[in-house]
Amino acid sequence: MSTEEVYLEIKDYVGTITINRPKQLNAFTGDNLAEMERLLAKAAADPKVGVIVLTGAGERAFCVGGDVSWEKGSEGKSNLKGMDFPFDRQIVECPKPVIARVNGYAIGGGHHMAYFCDFTIAAEHAIFGQNGPRVGSPAGGYIVAHAANVIGHKRARELWMLCRRYTAKQALDWGLANSVVPMDKLDEEVRKYADELLSLSPTCLRVVKHSLYHHMAPIMGRDMTDLVAEVAPNYFETGEPLEGANAFLDKRKPDFNQFR
Secondary structure, X not given: OOOOOEEEEEEOOEEEEEEOOHHHOOOEOHHHHHXXXXXXXXXXXXXXXXXXXXXXXXXXXXXXXXXXXXXXXXXXEOOOOOOOOHHHHHHHHOOOOEEEEEOOEEEOHHHHHHHHOOEEEEEOOOEEEOOHHHHOOOOOOHHHHHHHHHHOHHHHHHHHHHXXXXXXXXXXXXXXXXXXXXXXXXXXXXXXXXXXXXXXXHHHHHHHHHHHHHHHHHHHOOOHHHHHHHHOOOHHHOOHHHHHHHHHHHOOOOOOHHHO
């Protein structure tokens, strides 16, 4: 296994990007996100790659979103300020099919990465859910809005506004996953999807994927920074995100009532 925190492997026309921080449940930092963006662009441009797989190292987690220790920042300045998560946009704009190989927890930023992928293949023990309002992370814009395209408005509101956790079976029933299999069959199932895609016309697949992108286009112009500026321009100076991060790190329930 690579010692890099994010790495790309190419085998039989499949490029696999792995978040390699298993001790942190594959939570990412800003540097990790930048490397994921670089590797996805590299795989998208490589003629030896026909399908791209996104996954996490180990068997506990796909990705649990941003590392809260990194998100918290320092001296009261959150590292989320001005953050727009371009990786999700990059997934849908990538001309090649992208498969999320969900090998455990897919929470927060890790979860919306999964539902932006073209296909989501999950192990039976996987757990899905969002985390933003629970930790004071103001996710907004297209990363939230696209959930309604995937599962409908009522389910999307439940997903994002209640921050509940869902089993792989529930994710399959809701349309957040395409297939759920035992962990020991996960790689086989991902390869099955990849081989089906590789048997098809790559140009036609690009046309189909871009056609579906046009359905998403009305929401893609609004990112998190836009929505925070519109709804709560001084949010990062209120102390609310710091309370959310500190409560998470202290393993206590946050006191958001002081900000109402």
